[in-house]
Amino acid sequence: MRAWFMDNYEGVDHLRLGETQDPAPGPNQILLRLRFAALNPADAFLAQAMYPAKPVLPHILGRDGAGDVVAVGTGVTNLRPGDSVGILRSEAGVGLWGTFAEKVLVPADCVVRPPHGWSPEQLAAAPGIYLSAWQALVQWNDPPSPPSPGSVLVVTGASGGVGTATIQLGKSMGLTVIALSRSVEKADRLRELGADFVFDPTDPDLRRNVLAAIAPRKVDIVVDCVGATLFNQVVSMLGTGGRISVVGRTGGEVPDFNTATLFSRRVRIGGVWLGDYTPDSARAAWAQITERMNAAGHKPVIDQIFPFSDVKPAFQRLAEGPLGKVLVRVTG
Numbered sequence: 584m585r586a587w588f589m590d591n592y593e594g595v596d597h598l599r600l601g602e603t604q605d606p607a608p609g610p611n612q613i614l615l616r617l618r619f620a621a622l623n624p625a626d627a628f629l630a631q632a633m634y635p636a637k638p639v640l641p642h643i644l645g646r647d648g649a650g651d652v653v654a655v656g657t658g659v660t661n662l663r664p665g666d667s668v669g670i671l672r673s674e675a676g677v678g679l680w681g682t683f684a685e686k687v688l689v690p691a692d693c694v695v696r697p698p699h700g701w702s703p704e705q706l707a708a709a710p711g712i713y714l715s716a717w718q719a720l721v722q723w724n725d726p727p728s729p730p731s732p733g734s735v736l737v738v739t740g741a742s743g744g745v746g747t748a749t750i751q752l753g754k755s756m757g758l759t760v761i762a763l764s765r766s767v768e769k770a771d772r773l774r775e776l777g778a779d780f781v782f783d784p785t786d787p788d789l790r791r792n793v794l795a796a797i798a799p800r801k802v803d804i805v806v807d808c809v810g811a812t813l814f815n816q817v818v819s820m821l822g823t824g825g826r827i828s829v830v831g832r833t834g835g836e837v838p839d840f841n842t843a844t845l846f847s848r849r850v851r852i853g854g855v856w857l858g859d860y861t862p863d864s865a866r867a868a869w870a871q872i873t874e875r876m877n878a879a880g881h882k883p884v885i886d887q888i889f890p891f892s893d894v895k896p897a898f899q900r901l902a903e904g905p906l907g908k909v910l911v912r913v914t915g
Contacts, residue, residue, distance in 0.1 A: 586684035587894050588641040592632035595898040606688045608656035613691050617913040619707035620682035621647035622901050624833055636677045645682030649707035659691045668694040669706035672865045692862040698873040708908040709883040713872045716748040719806045719828035719855045732757030735797050740808030742769045744908045745830050747884040749806045750776045755875040769906050784813050790820055809834040823848045830855045888912050
């Protein structure tokens with residue numbers, strides 16, 4: 584099979600397209616022939632040794648994908664060759680070889696069938712970002728559950744994969760959604776996805792304008808995909824008991840963070856981590872996500888699909904700041 588190999592930790596520009604033998608499924612595994620694979624910022628971070636996982640080299644990146652089962656291992660009774668599935672959450676692309684290959688091995692309990700009316704590319708685009716967005720929104724209640732309807736949500740990096748997923752899920756929960764995006768061209772599309780307000784995060788009056796738009800309310804929850812200097816600004820918008828879920832740091836490290844800003848308002852900060860999902864909890868969350876998406880008539884947002892030979896240009900597009908997910912068409 585063909586695959587994109589990571590031979591060093593010098594970045595995605597150094598990936599190498601090569602050939603290797605098809606893997607064989609072990610107990611409770613399936614071999615999946617991929618149709619589509621989705622790119623994530625975490626792939627690029629891992630390729631630069633900026634991620635907790637340090638897999639043995641050569642490695643194959645790629646966490647998300649959808650395709651057809653071509654073989655099953657012993658113990659697999661719920662799937663058979665020819666079934667179309669997508670990867671929900673597994674170690675593919677992290678500790679194990681991933682989806683930037685024509686075939687990939689995954690545990691049988693880590694895949695799902697396409698929701699009704701979804702295409703293979705939509706299924707490939709969705710699980711990672713929607714599971715991240717779901718965890719970011721529900722993790723503050725015990726047991727995890729959506730914020731109270733009417734709560735005010737701010738989404739940074741709103742045009743990215745997790746950003747668009749958070750907007751859609753936030754609206755399904757009855758939240759007032761404020762999207763932050765630098766692109767005037769993307770603002771109308773973000774409103775179509777459900778954002779009530781869209782603001783430019785580089786606006787020097789950002790905090791004042793956001794709070795004026797929702798007055799007399801304050802922000803209840805932030806889903807932050809950016810970090811950097813914007814983190815301090817969104818913390819300042821939170822009201823008493825406000826929460827900020829940290830999904831990513833595409834903008835870089837947070838400078839000069841003053842922990843005293845958390846005190847009087849009892850602000851809470853929590854990380855989001857896909858690895859916290861078990862197969863069962865991921866499947867339970869996915870059922871709620873897809874029920875909400877289908878009820879609202881929403882589908883995952885796909886920015887662009889590249890040929891398999893153009894994985895490097897696809898990563899360049901990801902770095903530019905797409906609207907939604909960037910995919911590669913692997914086969915078919």
